[in-house]
Amino acid sequence: MVSRNTMTKTGRATNKASDSSNVDSGHQDNKDLLLSFYEEMVFIRHFELKASEMYQKAKIGGYCHLNLGEEATVVGLMRATQKQDYLFTTYREHGYAISKGSDPGRVMAELFGKADGVSHGWGGSMHLFDKETHLMGGYGIVGGQIPPATGAALAISYKNTPSTDSPIVVCIMGDGTTNIGAFHESLNIAAVWKLPIVYVIVNNFLGMGTSVDMASGEPELYKRGASYKIESIRINGEDPLEVYNTSLRMFRIAREEHRPLLIEAMSHRLKGHSVVDPAKYRSTEEMKEAEQHDPIPMLEKKLIGLSYLKESDITSIVAKAKERVSSAVAFAEQSPNPDIRQLFANVYSKKLPNDFYRLPGEPLFDEHSFSK
Amino acid sequence: MVSRNTMTKTGRATNKASDSSNVDSGHQDNKDLLLSFYEEMVFIRHFELKASEMYQKAKIGGYCHLNLGEEATVVGLMRATQKQDYLFTTYREHGYAISKGSDPGRVMAELFGKADGVSHGWGGSMHLFDKETHLMGGYGIVGGQIPPATGAALAISYKNTPSTDSPIVVCIMGDGTTNIGAFHESLNIAAVWKLPIVYVIVNNFLGMGTSVDMASGEPELYKRGASYKIESIRINGEDPLEVYNTSLRMFRIAREEHRPLLIEAMSHRLKGHSVVDPAKYRSTEEMKEAEQHDPIPMLEKKLIGLSYLKESDITSIVAKAKERVSSAVAFAEQSPNPDIRQLFANVYSKKLPNDFYRLPGEPLFDEHSFSK
Amino acid sequence: MTIKTYRQTLHDTLAEEMRKDPDILLIGEEIGHFEGSYKITAGLLAEFGPKRVKDTPIAEEGFTGAAIGAAMLGLKPIVEIMTINFSLVAMDQIINHAAKIHAMFGGQVNVPLVIRTPGGGGQQLGASHSQNIEVFYAHIPGLKVVCPSNPADAKGLLKAAIGDTDPVLFLENLGLYGAKGEVPEEDYVLEIGKANVARQGKDITIISYSKATTVALEVADELAHEQISAEVIDLRSLRPLDRQTIVESARKTSRAVVIEDDWLTYGIGAEIAATIQEGAFDYLDAPVRRVAAAEVPVPYSKPLELASLPDAATLSKVIHQILDATAFNR
């Protein structure tokens, strides 16, 4: 999509890397980068497969949505972010959290609802938050993340001038999400206020079971940017390098010009909407097609073709990924449950007079609390 | 905008008139039509001026928004509707109600809150409804009318096939309204479901005091139709004939093809947002400019130029309009207030067991209601 | 009578009514192709086709509002909002429009609309997906709110809601979909606005609705073993509220407790307690107590979530406290 020549050897973009850096998939120098993409994609894949397994074992509760099939998009996007950038995303966010830098053990612990989870057990799979890595939350309400993400960009523009160092906001959403009011209101506000935010539509062709064609009057979703004069682009979300390069470029514009942009990354969902969904509504053909678009074998093939990778490397990369996933599970297992005495600790940020700290069934009043 | 040659002599479009009828302003045959537009515009103008006066006299309460400056749009649009078409509109709707066929006396009575008002005194200026004329309501919540209007079109498509007789829905909104979520969600739904509805943005350049440029990332609002693949057009809302012709054409497409369309009519607001707004935020220049766009003198000039109208005709048309307005006021004056005993009559369409028919302060229970 | 789940009953009742009345159509996210998030509508797209089973974009405000407009023109739309939590994005259409249109326009038009939506915590869905905010709707004149606690009521109330000429919020519960019970085979219609004395008793009145009724009945059963006779009132309808039935029972038993899954402060139980103290003031031996959720955004962690929600043990404990305080002897 873009074709600049500057190269970078670093995996995660640094502050400097954003100055019109671009990586060309055919060039020898990008070997490390591509391999690191591959490793991270494989790791996320195995993390998600394990999450699915742990859900079946009832270690994980609630709803659990996986990034299976979207790993190239996840990694390409996150690698193009800088440390200071803020990420707002959906309930389908394990991979993003990990790729933005959260400790996989703490992510798994959150899925387990444990005290060491990134959200201390309060959020679960759908609501990962990590102050450290600027992951500002996975949100379970469709479109719910978009207005706060937009406001975070307002705070950035309030405090920072456009520059190569300015933080930006990256706001992830699904295709189905572009049909809800919050999408429209937020993009318009971002345009009018010239906010440093990049909205990313991960178009996996499906809401839960409803296809983009059935849900959107204009199925080429990036075109909706035009309603707000927001520069938009549709890219192949199966190719981590294309995602990475476009993201670098779009993020840089947001950073250096403080204005909103929109990326639509075309992707595929390999499994059901959530772990419990058998996806019976998808035909065998459709599933086959999706599998053919699995970004991991695609990248493997490419890397082997470029001689960056041998079959034996794959085996060891997978083994390493599985091992890291196992330690994440082990960490989650040993982490304690949150302390029940802390039930009221997070309702407000400070203890209040007259707030209602009662367990179910406790009487409203203690007799001794009354002045006699 | 459109330039077909078929003519019609009738003012209000009939079922038949919709078959690609189009009226050319230079043609002799349209004299009656143009004059009838003019008369109706003058009448609405005087109705609104009187409403303003009655508000100052506290005969009218609440908020009161006028169509002053938008008469050409109002009349051009409404004349192009057919009897069976449904109209959903905003709180700025007196002219629409009248032009769609409501009795002006009953409209004024509603502003007075009287029992003979079109909404029997329950709605007031912002909430006119007239079952007879298919005025399905003025709505006070910005954007609130758009989803129900869309659903009315669903009901039409459920019951009717596309045809020259099919009813359609006309849904009026202001420019500022295009920034709210309901706009986006509804247009998308209408597109996906292929509903016979024409959305009309009356672009008077202002929300209350906020200009379109300040409020909309893409200030050419009709372009937003593209987000849903909805055919859209921007027209000069000061010229009743252009409005009429375009409306006829767009309404016909909706009727005969059952799909949504979007019209943006450029217009001007001659006074404040509502009767109580002195509009101090508008410069003298801006106000002068708006006055120069007053559609009534513009049409007068044109009609005089075409020799369709003499100065003396104007005097008598104005006199007639004022007289009709006076009778409307007289009708409103003599109409009684709604009966207080009917306070609970409209909460539900049928009387309920255990609904709460109590005036403020009445006890919950009558002792005799208990079985002993 | 047949034994059926709550889910199956809802499904069968929808199908039955749709077969009878061609003006009924279903509108909601993922109700057709996906067969419903909770499978209530499974198979209905196949039977009735896409005209009558309408999958929607994710746009609750848009499609709920569209259902209002369709109802104004005489259709009988039944909207599914996937869970009550998502109704917050549609609230303006429900409260400012569905509830007001009949009155605000002087009674000229009806809105014969049913909105089906499940509430309920306890599923580890986290703070924004575990709410019981039916009190918002129950507060609004112009709406009706019904809340069946078992399969038979689900049938009787759904039929009533569909037959109603005004907007009805039909509250389901995630925790009830799998619940089984006897369901009358005939055309069984309940009257909206009437509470049900689900169990007769004389020592204390337990007032509940939706899933909490299951807990109330369970506790009442246990108490019977201790020779405590609890009367259970299942509200069935939150608006209109059958104050008479509640107060008559409280007058009879002279003790009352409310159990609900919602937060306590300004919850449904507040109105029940306020009503009883006014209507049975001279009859009560003890204040009306409320057993409700702890006032926290519902946590994901299972132990935390459990701690925040009311259960049978808690209800039982509170009942014993009331009985003890009022010198109840068996």
Next chain:
Amino acid sequence: MTIKTYRQTLHDTLAEEMRKDPDILLIGEEIGHFEGSYKITAGLLAEFGPKRVKDTPIAEEGFTGAAIGAAMLGLKPIVEIMTINFSLVAMDQIINHAAKIHAMFGGQVNVPLVIRTPGGGGQQLGASHSQNIEVFYAHIPGLKVVCPSNPADAKGLLKAAIGDTDPVLFLENLGLYGAKGEVPEEDYVLEIGKANVARQGKDITIISYSKATTVALEVADELAHEQISAEVIDLRSLRPLDRQTIVESARKTSRAVVIEDDWLTYGIGAEIAATIQEGAFDYLDAPVRRVAAAEVPVPYSKPLELASLPDAATLSKVIHQILDATAFNR
């Protein structure tokens, strides 16, 4: 002390706080160029510029949500929602996001946000523009809701809200903007969560908030002429709710009545009555009564609207009924 209107006090307090803290910004429709729908923000755009006084598109969900995000990054946004009726389109952001973000993410981030919005009927604005739905917000753990009834409280509570590190819904009232009162000149801050005994009395407790407090105080004044000594409690905060102060007063006077402008069923008064009956059960001589709006979508017609709303005469009548029923003698 200076005499000022409620409107002027809000204006001055906003300006004062903005001068002190550069992280405060105002966000809302028509607050700048138009100078505010109710002119609270008149002149602030001129003083603070468009960076800090941000006119928005008509998109309550979008800009309220944006304020949440800005607060998460450390700004102190003060949002104006033109009237509480329009908050229904922003409800998901307020309830599912502002109220939940601190807890749902394990306490890692605060949302120091103030949402100012007026409620109030009685202005002939019709059904969708005349609501008092603060009970929705008061029901939600994670939110605070304050409701000043006079200019001094407006100052003290607005300062408290702005200084708060959590989201606060600041409820104003269309009918109070013109009300005058003494306002302390110093940096006057009230504590959120404390009710005010606005008038001491011994015969009956009147509980009220926002504009209804004006009515309560007026009635208390009149009753004094009849040797009836009414205590008036102005809640000031609906969440947290100061149950202690309410119940202590009811225990003292042994009679209580609530007046509110909202509908009765499931209104604020329900919680107050439920609280009093539990906390002062043995002290009450009569049930707590509630004076609230008739349960209809508020009509436009002036006589109909008046009939639907509570007023001083009604409150006075109910108080006399309570006193009569409890053999009160002067």
